[in-house]
Amino acid sequence: MSHELTTSATHGEGCIHDIVDNPQQVTFLEEFAQQNTSDKNTQRWSVFLKLDNTGYHRAGITCEKAGLHPGNYVFYDRQQLWTGACSSEKSIGGFVLSRIIGHYDDEHRNAIMVDAGATALTKESTPQGSMCSVLGRPDLECYRMSQEITMIRCKCEDGVKPFPFQEFPLGSTVLLIPNHSCLAAACFEEYHVVDGGNNSVSTKSEIVETWCPVKGWQSNLK
16 A cells, blocks of 8 residues: 555556545554655645444544445435535435336326336435435425335325326436435446536436446455
């Protein structure tokens, strides 16, 4: 690791991101900075300190209330929206693209079906209720989910508000906001990255990159 940090800093080949969760890591970074930093070449360090709310000691710190987790920090989600960690849906960066595969225009269901279920979003709950939500549509609720599908209907106390089927034709797509982005992200082998710029992300946003996440314990990474 020392060689990688030195090479990266010297040749400008990028940076190393490290989650610090042990006092020995803090000591190592301090010693490395002292050995490789001069007055003429001051380096700034950006370190993500992981704190758990389960009572464990991380990096010599006792954490009683705070809870920071990498996935939520990167993407945000419905849970973080509820807690106030992000102010609006515009701050959320992780979605599940899903296709509308069913219209149920009857008095018992009055809903649509999409092809993303527990294997794409998991069944984690949040204080708002439901297993996910539709981006940009606070008037809708994802009220039922199985392994491969989710049912979406209008929010209505008496349950009889007509669903706007014409706005969601069969075969069209919607962006679903997961309750917990860490778990939802773990369901996929690649992420399609879009550049929203000053515009809101939508199903029409252009894909600019595809990222493949590193999963599991892999000792042969270079």
